[in-house]
Amino acid sequence: MIAFLRTQRGRWFVLAGLWVVVIVLGIGGFLQQARESGEPRSTLDTVYLTLQLATLDYSGSSGDMNWRLQVGRFVVPLMAFSTVLITASVVFAGELNRLRIGRSSGHTVVAGLDDVGKRLAIAFADAGERVVVVDPDQSLVSAATSADGRLHGLVGDPTDPGTLARVRVDRARRLVVAGPEDARNVRVASAAASVAAAPTRGRPALRCAAQLTDSELAALMRATDLDAAGGMRLSYFSLHERAARSLLSEHPPFTGVDDHVMVIGLGRLGRSLVVALGQQWAHLHRHRRAALTLVDAHADGRWAELTRRHPAVADVFDTEVVDVDLAHPSAAGVETLAGLLAERPPTWVAIVVDDEPLALANAVFLQQWLPPGQARVVVRMGSAAGLGTLLESVGGGTARAFPGVSVFPFLDRTCTVESVDGGIREQLAEAVHEDYLAGLPDGGSGTGLQRPWADLGDDERDLSRRRVDGIVGDLAALGCELAPLRRWGVPAVTLSDAEVAQLAEREHRRWYDDRTAAGWTYAETRDDAARTNPLLVAWSDLPQAAREANLDAAGALQPMLARAGYEVVRTVAASS
Template identity: 50%
Template sequence: MSLLSDTRKRWFLLALLWAAMLVIGITGFIKQGSAHGVDRGTFDNLYLTLQLATIDYSGSSGPMNWQLQLARFVVPILAASTILQTASVVFREEFRRYRLRYAKDHVIICGLGETGARLATAFVAAGQHVVAIEPDAAVAARSGVAEQVDHVLQGSGTDEALLRTAGIDRARRIVVCSGSDAVNVQITQVIARVSASRAKAPVRCAVQLGSANLTGLLRSADLESRGGARISYFNLHERAARALLADDGPPAVEEQAVPHLMILGLGQFGRSLVLALAQQWADAHPGVKLTPTLVDPSARGKWEALRLQHPALDDVCEPTLVDLDLEVPDPDAIDDFLALLAQDPPSWVAIAVADETTALAQAGFMHQHLAWGQVPIVVRMRTQSGLGGLLQPLPDGAPALPGVELFPFLDRTCTIATVDGGVREQLAEAVHEDYLAHLAPDAPTSSLARPWAELTDADRELSRKRVDGITADLDALGLDLVPLRRWGAPEVTLTADEVDQLAGRDHQRWFDDRTAAGWRHGEVRDDEDKRNPLLVPWEDLPDDARSFNRATADELLPMLARNGFEAARR
């Protein structure tokens, strides 16, 4: 229930109580006057009733009836409540700003457009305190979240003073989604500068970028520490493509069979879907090429651009490219396309065009020319409501169009999981999985020996620090962490000396962390007394412990490759 609704209810309740007390008070004074032979007019009795609010009235000193006994206690309370309620309305803004001074571990959202408003609602629903920053008052009003979040500050996220007012030095995370890539990057730079002196753990900053290409280019920068901020970039089209494949993707096929997949629309979402399909196929069927059909008014040109950005596509995909605009089709082109559908019908269709009306029209077209309800057709729509509601099941549970499924783009991407899924977080999870894989069966019980989803945020922070250490270790060897452009084994091979250096640096980092936490060397491990026999310099470490560290270092580059990165020599 919104704060506005609660406020109105309180005013309505106060009005009812005032009406009831005025009736009771006036009735009591009328009865008192009659008992003592005092003739008062209606306004006199009303005046005396109102005097009860100040605990001072000039009525008779004779015995009071029950109405006056009740009124003289309740009316002052009502008066005080009314004053407090009025003050809460008049000074609400000041109260909220005052509370911001003490806010901590909250979420700051810069931008209340479609993405920001939905993420704000998601964080509030998860029990998080949210402070929003939005320069346009009209946008903030349309977002409908002003009464849900703790406070909405009007201004730009590029304003250092406003970020400090929002409590950036005490916030747990920041989400930047202003709607402009240039502005978002500028806000990121200000956040890095403002949080440079932050004493707490680095604030996690997720930055939305509308361009999937730009997101890819900044992936390596995603891993860099920026003062007191850990910055990650996310793109809704990329996340949406992976979400669609995870839940509504092509049905399972036999290992040797190559499905005929068709994608209509090669905008940002369509191109991201092609790339995600190719990566998924390459992982599941190495050496076998996927043969999708790609339909777009500029299918050939967009495919060539995609190949330039991702050369590995040539090793994975051999598409059929159809330059066709289904809104204004060329007669010969549409005949060729219909012949293609008849000769080699697809086994799965994704309609990835951004315009909802066009998407619905293309869904209807494909539904008419394919086997009735036998070919899954997934249609991208903004949300489940609006035009997307036309594809919702009928009241009796029957599908609106058999075989046609709705994919609500914003509903599936504007989630907490989306902003949590930055590169650093992905690698931190991979590091933890690597730790679990190398954990000895007889290892002592530890709070870390659990799946990533079950860890506390403090436990996850250890893996995040490990990722920070990985980038520093690679840097020390003259290696940069860059987006993986070729799927498969990484091109760089570490020498034995480099593996030894990585293992030694990893041990030293563990040594420093344990020592800072109060651990000391001991001949026998004792968790209660914080003693560990491995708390010695790398040179004094037993051979079996060194071998373990070296094995972990050997697995570093394959682990990075599995998560879309590789090490490149400068």
């Protein structure tokens, strides 16, 4: 209610209500005055005097001024002034808004105001940034700026360099391109490059992050993250790819005991999820295969396409494909799916179709066919609010409407500052942490660092960031660098035993320096409270078991990078 009253519409409602009160007081006051003075007065005369009071043209009349008239004649001038002020703000709002935008500097520009763009704009405003939004649809701009007074909006085509100049992209800190069309987002980024000013002393290059709904295309385009030049640093992000990693981090799929995962819906999120599942399983069980069931109207064709893009997914899964149109299922399709659920129930199910009512219907269907407690079911919803609340509780209590069914709020988890502003370093740091969680026996839940990335503080995240810095330096020492992953499963760079040993030794040295700088010292037993560790010794003095663990971790570096969407390439030929 308070937020509504702060809006322009809310202020008009308050002002109109106060005018009604003043008019009622005026009519009542004049009627009382007529009775007390004994002078008869018609209804029209009473209304006329009230209008004089309201227009500041009342010069008094016979009879005493009762309390109603006293209140009215002092409040009316304030009301009139407020009305003029609000009216002027409406008339000149556009000009004032353009003036504010024209004077902006160091701000964030968000181009595209569908659900994703609007949420990202609010996320940056929550982070304390000054945000200017731009979209060719006036209704979207008005809705965004009315819903959040911190946002300044401009109606215009962001693919036009003139529009970007009016929102002062040349003086902005960052540009976030969040439209729903990949080709259009690339055109916006291209237009921004022509407007962005060359970086000067004290003013860094414009950071431009453009959304690509195609996860594979986003991975290929990330090479631009590795090399920034000119007046703009361009990067691409995929919300579907990030959502897949976040979903697996929040809802671990593998327990190690007869795992059978099912993915319902093979859209962009579903395909990203299958690749992420395969990479996580390959990390946990290198010589075993997992059971995977895929359900979609075009499951067979999309699985074939996925294996061509990422051949390794076929090597880690025993896959069963069920072609059934979930929106308009046939009797045969439903019977096939029901038979599969009865014959071998899954242990983990992700329902990641875009249609929320359809996702709920599938959750209900699974509840009817799966034995109680047999499977953990995760349902993709746009946000935790809305239809997602139907799965959470009954009547606002603690009892869940569908036990075992959890909501994954897609937009809540992906429309964050970190999703678009982290760059390669932040993405790899998150992947390092997720790799750590995946290797925990309890699936990555608990206290300390055993929590999802989103729940960690900045100091805790710095541990993974420093690990990434170490990886980049270690690879450079081998004459290698990172590049976007092209195809998971295609043979990557083969590191020799000597190179793996060099990586392991360098990582131990980095860890040693990191720990000692934080105040840790050597002792024969580990004590986290006293900050002592028996492994704080030179590489040559490490116990054999600890050295082998470091070598294993170095050998697993490339699979971990692949899970984050990167691979190692050589810039200098390895010596023989």
